[in-house]
Amino acid sequence: MNEIERIMALSDAFGPSGFEDDVAAIVRAELPEYETYTDHMTNVRCEKEPDSDKPRIMLDAHLDETGLIVQAVKPNGTLRFLPLGGWAASSFPTSAFQIRARDGRLVPAVVANKPPHFMSSAERDKIPEIADMILDCGSVSREETVQQLKIGIGSPAVPDIACRYDEDRQLFFGKAFDDRIGVACEIETLKRLYDEELPCNLMGSFSVQEEVGERGVRANAAALKPDAVICFEGCPADDTFSEDYMIQAALRRGPMLRHMDRSMITNWRFQKLALDTAAENNIPVQESVRSGGGQNGAAVYETFGIPAIVIGVPVRYIHSSNCWCALEDYEAAVELAVELCRKLDRSTVESL
Ligand SMILES: [Zn+2]
Secondary structure, three states, X not given: OOHHHHHHHHHHOOOEOXXXXXXXXXXXXXXXXXXXXXXXXXXXXXXXXXXXXXXXXXXXXXXXXXEEEEEEEOOOOOEEEEEEOOOOHHHOOOOEEEEEOOOOOEEEEEEOOOOHHHOOHHHHOOOOXXXXXXXXXXXXXXXXXXXXXXXXXXXXXXXXXXXXXXXXXXXXXXOOHXXXXXXXXXXXXXXXOOOXXXXXXXXXXXXXXXXXXXXXXXXXXXXXXXXEEEEEEEEEOOOXXXXXXXOOOOXXXXXXXXXXOOOOEOOHHHHHHHHHHHHHOOOOOEEEEXXXXXXXXXXXXXXXXXXXXXXXXEXXXXXXXXXXXXXXXXXXXXXXXXXXXXXXXXXXXXXX
């Protein structure tokens, strides 16, 4: 696959938290140069120079996407669900989903919205609670849903949208760029540096269950024992609803380097190294200080005391069904990571 095809395949892959197998399979297939290991959580990891004593630099991206899980089947065949990861209730009504049935088939469904004809005037202005929403796969009975469609308690679902790429504008439209665009960045960085003599031992971590509390990365970091971590994220773009002076993650302005979010105050020495590296190489970057959000770097920083930075590719409308991201931001994120890895020798890593 070329880079565009790879990004599209990753976006389309079914992989809500806890069900990342299809995404992990793409990662393994796209990294034939590396010997990959997949653990029982479905975390994937690899190492460029397993026997070296160079500083250990772990690249990380998470395989999972926000989705749903079926909690109960109602007598009329519709489904109650819980969100997997952080969803705004307002993103659900009328959104199309695909549910993975027990036999592996993907079944289309919609989060039902009561037609306006049946709404009271109070209901029209109000978003229902997620607990009151239903997922409807067109079934008329519990039996049809469970016996015929093989959907039941525990069936996972993700937004039903096929990725599209606008060649002229070099722009993607699809789901799950948080964090499949990060996964694509990591695969490409590992590939570009595979044949290069580096001052560090490059390691790949593709982590599961980030969206439900950074769970997989802890297992990857415990196994790989990194000295520093570079996290690739699909981060929320803010350029369509922020005042100009507050925009910190716009499309087409390069990756975002995050000084702070709710989970981490980034190690300022590592952050400065990344900003300086971008400036030296004329790579566009954006800086942010966020009141919300969290990511895998924080889990590793906090658990092992290892410095981590986040290279975030701006994605409009993450944690919903329909998202935009630009090829040039992906490309700049890869370039920045490549240049950083070329610099991370023993003394640089120790100075962080
Ligand atoms: Zn993410």
